[in-house]
Amino acid sequence: MMQENMRVLAHEEIADCIFELKLEGEMVWAITEPGQFVHIRVGGGSQSVAPLLRRPISISSADPSKKTMTLIYRSGGLGTGLLSETGIGEKVDVLGPLGHGFPVEATPLQGKALVIGGGVGIPPLYGLSQELNARGIQVTHVLGFRSAKDVFYQMAFEKAGRTIIMTEDGTDGRRGRVTDVLDSVDFDVAYACGPIPMLKALEHAITEKPLFVSLEQRMGCGIGACMACVTRATDANDAKGYRRVCCDGPVFKAGEVELC
């Protein structure tokens, strides 16, 4: 874990309010797993008081040979709104890499992985898919969006494996939810990131095979000290009784923690 002022190499809106931010710096070499995240401090613009706390944003992909990492985030609130105004060449204050990501080794070599994402939970799955591919694992993606205007990275995912796009309103891909098509996919291990209702539905749907889920939670420190992002352990006899999403997660084995 380190703190670095990373340089913005590229920054563009790739779907409705969805931004792709490419950063350069030494932190990239410290990334160990897909699904880790960074904690970004955003400067204040002329119209606002600078947000005090950092913003946790998942790492979408990284290229250590070029010292670059790509983040994809949704611009909604004050912090991400200001972040979206950051220009190429500017520096961004980044703390990371943080947390434990997806265990790619859980899928046997030459095996099959199912990667399921919903909306702004999709970005870290791209790096995961690349890592799985690199191990010779066949990957199928099921990606859910609200509407056609929200879809991003479809071609990139298609390059990494079969990709099923689902939209709630049917304006792109198939109409429906990610859980509607799971029966048609053959896989050994599933990985998911997205809204809690989606993860809950997946925990119900995928019971016979390993499933790993990545959680989102409001965070304070991002390093495990402030106890803001805890979630209960499912096992009533668990020694600690809780997990911290920032440092014990954000990725957990399905059933390890309560989804709420």
Add this chain to the structure above:
Amino acid sequence: MLEVHLPGLDLKNPVMPASGCFAFGAEYGNLYDLNRLGAVTIKAATLQPRYGNPTPRVAETPSGMLNAIGLQNPGVDEIIRKELPRFEENKVPVIANIAGSEMEDYVLTAEKMSQQSVVNALELNISCPNVKHGGIMFGTVPEVAAELTAKVKAVSEKPVYVKLSPNVTDIVAMGKAVEEAGADGLSMINTLLGMRIDLRTRKPLLSNLTGGLSGPAIKPVAIRMIYEVSQNVSIPIIGMGGIQNADDVIEFFLAGACAVAIGTANFVDPFVCPKIIKELPEKLDAMGVSDINELVGRSWKK
């Protein structure tokens, strides 16, 4: 230049992380040597383990944040067994924060904690609801705060610092009451009670409804309260509330603090404490000050 001496605490510098913002030191200890700190104030211990509140537990506010963690901790026995050994090889002084929901809890917790050799002092969190008296905070009634202080002092083997709640109309009366009851020092201020409402759900954002406001937003309140209390008590004050840099530390000293604690700023910059410790001598040099103790209460001293 930075050395300060307070009851039970011989500090090589006056900067320590504030309770609840630093857990038990393990996480920040991975980032830098804790011995660089003046002291460490560990997370509040209660008699029994506490899970704390449901999430959301934090919410950002302009220049601040609200938190309602709910004193999550593994209980005093587990802290003694699992967390305190970390400080056996460290030379950094440890202040153990104590909380409770009734007087007996505080007393038993304080007694156990004060017997630990690595603990140099106790900090009494009196901003907790007293479950036996309708949930009224111990720290909002001077007589109750004084009674609690006296009871803890009677069993504690180490000096006791009482952490004052700012959610009172007369902070000076509170400071005087706990001083008379035997407090060795004061910590001030704890967080200010606040709330945020979510426009989408139209409900309070925190699951606990209310939370404690911290961060730079509360710094002027802390400065004012320390300025007032330090003129009316003779025990030392550890100042806290929105400190972000060395200039803020100096402001707290001028108001009347003898040491400072850094809370929320650790979340913004995990290296903020060692950074401030490094900056302080340069700032004092620039002011022509050779000993930080000279600054205590300079804003009101003749």
